[in-house]
Amino acid sequence: MPAKELIKYLQAHRDEQLEQLFELLRFPSISSQSPREGDCLACVERIAEHLRGLGFSAELRPWRRHPILLARRACDRPAGRLLIYGHYDVQPPDPLEQWQTPPFEPAIRDGRIYARGASDDKGQLFAHVKAVEAILATRGELPLEVIFFVEGEEEIGSPELERFVTGAAAELAAEFAVVSDSDFFAAGLPTLTYGLRGLAYVELTLAGPREDLHSGVHGGAAVNPLNAVARMLSGMHDERGRVTLPGFYDDVVELTAAERRAWAELPFDKAAYAAAIGADPAGGERGLPVLERRWARPTLDCNGIVGGYQGEGAKTVIPASATAKISMRLVPNQRPEKAVESLERYVAENTPAGVRASVKVSAQARPVLTALDSPAVAAAKRALKDAFGAEVALVRNGASVPITELIQRVLKVDPILMGFGLPDDNLHAPNEHFRLEQFYGGIAASAALIVNLAGLARDAQGD
C-alpha cells in the first residue's frame, strides 16, 4: 500500500497533474497525418522534458516517421528494472463536427476530461510519469530502475516495431513490464488483461476479365469475380459459424474450465452489450458465450471488398477483379503464418474456373497469453485494488496490441496489461474522454505497482 505521504502528495498536486496533462492533450499529435509531424515531435519532446526533470536520461530515437522516446532513471540500489510502455500519438479527430468541444482543447464536463488522446493513450501514459514524480518527491529515490518506452506510431499499427525492439533489446531489458493502453471491464471494476488475440490480415484477389465488362453484353459468359469472391468467402464458414479453412483450429488452445467459470462471473449483460453495439451478437461460433467468442475463439471477418462500382445508383459492370480484405483473429497457440497457409490452401482448392486467385499478406501479429498467477500479476492486482478500492478482474481482449507480443517474445518478460480507461471512453471516436477518477486512480495504481514490484524483486533477491 502506498505510504500516507505519497497519497497526500498525489492529492495535493491534482491541479498541477491535470494542467500538465492538458498541455500534452493540446498537441494534435496525429501520427497518420504528415503535416502533424511537428506536433508529434513537440508532444514527445514535452514528455521527455518532464522525465528529464525527474532525473531521467531521455533520448529521442529517430524512427520511421515519428521518434521513439527512450528514458531511463538509474537508482542507487535498484531492486530490478521496470519497463513502462505508452504512446504519444493519437487517432485523427474526424468527424470534427460531432465533438462537443474541440478535440485539442481539453475540457472537463461531468468529471471527465474530453480531448483526443485523453484515454488513448496520453492520460494513461502520463499517470505513470506522475507516479514516478510522487515516489521521488516523497522517498527521494525510486526503488526500481525505470525505463520509459514511448512510441509515436501505435495508431498506425506500430509498423516494423519488432525491428526496433530487437535492436534495442539490451536497453529495454527488464524484469517487469507494464502496458497501460487498455481499459477496465466495467466502471468500478479494476481489470488486468492477460490475453490478446493475434491477427493475420490478407487480401484475396480474384482476377477475371482483362477489363471491366458490360454485365449485359457479357453476363452469363464471363465469370464475375465479385460473384466468385462472395462464393469463396461464404465457403470459409460452415452453418455453425465455424471457419472451414483446412487445419484452422489445429493449434487452438481450448479455454480452461477455470477461465470459463471466471468469465461467467464477470458482470457481462448480453442485452446491454447488444444495446451498446446496436445488434444481436449472433456472430461467430454457435453455442458459445459471447465473451468466449470475442476473447478465446479465432474469427474470420471480411473488412471490405474492392471491385466494380461503389458509387451512387446503378452501374452494370462485371469487374476485371475483386479483392476481399480479410482479417483473421487468432488465439493461443495459433500462428499468423499458419493461418495464412490455411487460407492459401482453401483458395487453391476452391477457386472457380475463369478467375485467377492471389493472396497478399498485409499484417500479422501473434496472440498473447500471459501467466495468470505470477507474483507480478499478484503485485499488480494489489496495486489496482488499493488504488481503486475494489476487487480486480482478470480478462482477455479480442484485439491485438503489437508491443505486448514483442515484450513477451523478444524481451522475454510477461507484460502486465494494466489499463485505466473505461469501455465507454469513445476511443477513436468523437468526444473521447478519460474520467478524472481513472486518471488520479491510475497515478496511485502506478505508484503502488512500482513499490509492490520492488518489494517482489527484493524478496526474490533475498531468496
Next chain:
Amino acid sequence: MPAKELIKYLQAHRDEQLEQLFELLRFPSISSQSPREGDCLACVERIAEHLRGLGFSAELRPWRRHPILLARRACDRPAGRLLIYGHYDVQPPDPLEQWQTPPFEPAIRDGRIYARGASDDKGQLFAHVKAVEAILATRGELPLEVIFFVEGEEEIGSPELERFVTGAAAELAAEFAVVSDSDFFAAGLPTLTYGLRGLAYVELTLAGPREDLHSGVHGGAAVNPLNAVARMLSGMHDERGRVTLPGFYDDVVELTAAERRAWAELPFDKAAYAAAIGADPAGGERGLPVLERRWARPTLDCNGIVGGYQGEGAKTVIPASATAKISMRLVPNQRPEKAVESLERYVAENTPAGVRASVKVSAQARPVLTALDSPAVAAAKRALKDAFGAEVALVRNGASVPITELIQRVLKVDPILMGFGLPDDNLHAPNEHFRLEQFYGGIAASAALIVNLAGLARDAQGD
C-alpha cells in the same frame, strides 16, 4: 436497291458527310457532366439545323437535363411513317491519357474515325440524316413521313423516358421504327438484332451494428454484414450456375430449335472470344453454349459491394452495413417486377440473425423480342445486304436499350435494330472509333431501308 443516282450522290459527297460528322464529334456532349450541358445543347442544335435544312420541322423539347429533339418531315403522298431513333450524348472519355488522339478532335487512322461518340451514337445517327439528304437530293421527295427522335440522356440510362414516350405517343406514332445504336456480329457480317435482355437492378443492404466496429474487440460476437452479404450472394446460385431465387425461371421462354441452329452457324469462336475478354467464358449456367448464355438466359451479377474499407492496406473493421449492387439480366417473358419479388422472397428467407435486410430497386427494363419474319425485317435485310454486299445475320444481344422496349410496348411497333458499329469499336472506352466503310455503308443502308419500307407500305395499301 437504291437507284444509281443515289449511289452516285452518296459517293460524290463523302468528304462533306465526313466533315459534317467531324463537326458533331467535336462537341463534348457528355450527358453525365453538368458543366457539359452547354455542349450537349450546342450538339443537338447543330443536328436540328441539319434537319431543318432538309425541310424538317425540328423542335427541342426541354427534358430532365438535356433536351430531346423531335423532327418531322411530312411529304405529299406518304406511304407511311418511319421513326428513327438516335442519341447525341456520349460517355465521358476517361481515362484521357489512353487516347492516341484527343477524344473530341476526330482523326482518321487506318480507315477509322477516332473520336468519342464516333460509333456510339453520333456516327450511326448521322448516317440516317445523310441518307434522308441523299434521297431528297436525288428524288426531290421522301417516300415516307420521317420522324427523328434524338435524345441526350441515353448514356445515363434514359431515365424516365417512358414518361416522355407516353406523353408524345401521338407525335411518335409510326408504322416503322429503326434504332441504330448497335453493331454487326462481326466485321463483314451485316446484322439485325431481334432480341435484347431486360434488367432489374437492385441494392441489397444488410444493416448490422449501429456503427463500424473494431474487428478485434467485437469479432466473433457482432454479425459481420460483409460476411453475411457474401453468404447471401453465394446462395443465389447453385453448383450448376443456375439462379436459385424462388420462381426465377418460371417465365423464361426456352430458345427455339430454329434459333439454336441459326446461332450455331454464326461465326463465333469461343477461343477468340476468351482471348478478347481475357478470361475463360466459364460463367453462367453449365452446359449451355456461350451465345445462349449471353443472349437467351437470365443472369444475376454482383456489380459492387459497399461497406467497410476499400482503401489501401489494412483496416480491421466490422462495417455497420454492407450493400450489394445486383443486376439481373432478364429474357422473354420475364418481368423485372417479378424478378425483384423473387429476390425479395429469397432475402426474406435467407437473412441471418443479427442483420436487417432491405432491398431498393435502382433500374428496371423489360426484355425485348421482335418478330423475325415480318416484312419490315425482310426490308431491312435487303437494305443491309445491298449496302454491305453480304448476307445478313439475325442475332440477339444480352444488353438492354431502353428505347426499344418503349417503342414496342408504348408505340406498338417492332423496332428494327439495325446497327452499323463493329464489336471492336471500343465503345465507352479509350480510342472509340467507327470505320469509314461502316459509316458510308450505314448511309446507303438507311437510304435503302427508307425506300424498301415505303415500297412495303405501298404494297400493304394496295392489298
